[in-house]
Amino acid sequence: MDARAPKETLIRLESVAVKSGRRTLVSGIDLSIARGEIVTLIGPNGSGKSTTAKVVTGVVKPTSGTVARAPKLNIGYVPQKLAIDWTLPLTVARLMTLTGRFSAGEIDAALEAVGARHLLHAAVQELSGGEFQRVLFARAMIRKPDLMVLDEPVQGVDFSGEVALYELIRKIRDTTNCGILMISHDLHVVMAETDTVICLNGHVCCRGTPETVKSSPEYQQLLGDRGARALAFYHHHHDHEHTADGAVHVHRHADGASHEGHGHG
Numbered sequence: 001m002d003a004r005a006p007k008e009t010l011i012r013l014e015s016v017a018v019k020s021g022r023r024t025l026v027s028g029i030d031l032s033i034a035r036g037e038i039v040t041l042i043g044p045n046g047s048g049k050s051t052t053a054k055v056v057t058g059v060v061k062p063t064s065g066t067v068a069r070a071p072k073l074n075i076g077y078v079p080q081k082l083a084i085d086w087t088l089p090l091t092v093a094r095l096m097t098l099t100g101r102f103s104a105g106e107i108d109a110a111l112e113a114v115g116a117r118h119l120l121h122a123a124v125q126e127l128s129g130g131e132f133q134r135v136l137f138a139r140a141m142i143r144k145p146d147l148m149v150l151d152e153p154v155q156g157v158d159f160s161g162e163v164a165l166y167e168l169i170r171k172i173r174d175t176t177n178c179g180i181l182m183i184s185h186d187l188h189v190v191m192a193e194t195d196t197v198i199c200l201n202g203h204v205c206c207r208g209t210p211e212t213v214k215s216s217p218e219y220q221q222l223l224g225d226r227g228a229r230a231l232a233f234y235h236h237h238h239d240h241e242h243t244a245d246g247a248v249h250v251h252r253h254a255d256g257a258s259h260e261g262h263g264h265g
């Protein structure tokens, strides 16, 4: 395939607004996702990320504006919460077939693609947060979607697990050439794996490559503090020194506290 050829647009939202009663949940949403593109929605709580994702999946109908989908667009959705009865025993194999009939080979291949084949007979209740998310990805991938919509795909996962999951999302894109729309709070990790960031605040606040969004005044005003804190993680400001003899000298602050400055939390 010619890499310079324009990529097929999978979905395009134009001037989309969603209202509930007299309340406007989102308005003026323009966005498109092309095959092979990773688009990430960021924004504060209640800024309309899930509502926008639901318009893309078709669960929520816009009050105004248009949604154009490629013909026969097949969307795989990984929800923020899964309605599972956690008191009943459920294996991964069973979870994979709850909403569709798939062969053992198809299930194996989908789990293999997310590095979770060894979990086939594991109890869903006993999976770690990262393992559970991988299984949910496999469950969406088994239908060979053109577009995957991932609502907060790294929730309940620790930092190194987050990095691994975002790498996996990119790998899924690279191997299947699907489009991906995801919602994230973790700008610092998601940055490297995303093509386009759309920052929402009831409307599109700013958009672009991760680098342009990060430096835009709108983003800095909306999420700047949080973004800056997240970046501090990378700069890894230790408040201590390692001396040549291996000792650690902790710098005391004026308030008397010592801070590790790893940026957790």
Ligand SMILES: Nc1ncnc2c1ncn2[C@@H]1O[C@H](COP(=O)(O)OP(=O)(O)OP(=O)(O)O)[C@@H](O)[C@H]1O
Pocket: 020, 025, 043, 044, 045, 046, 047, 048, 049, 050, 051, 052
């Ligand atoms: N079905 C609904 N009816 C009325 N209001 C709703 C409905 N769904 C969401 N809202 C409201 O719409 C706004 C946007 O919600 P949405 O869930 O899209 O935000 P979000 O950015 O995904 O938030 P979060 O980061 O907290 O998940 C919120 O104020 C929410 O309370």
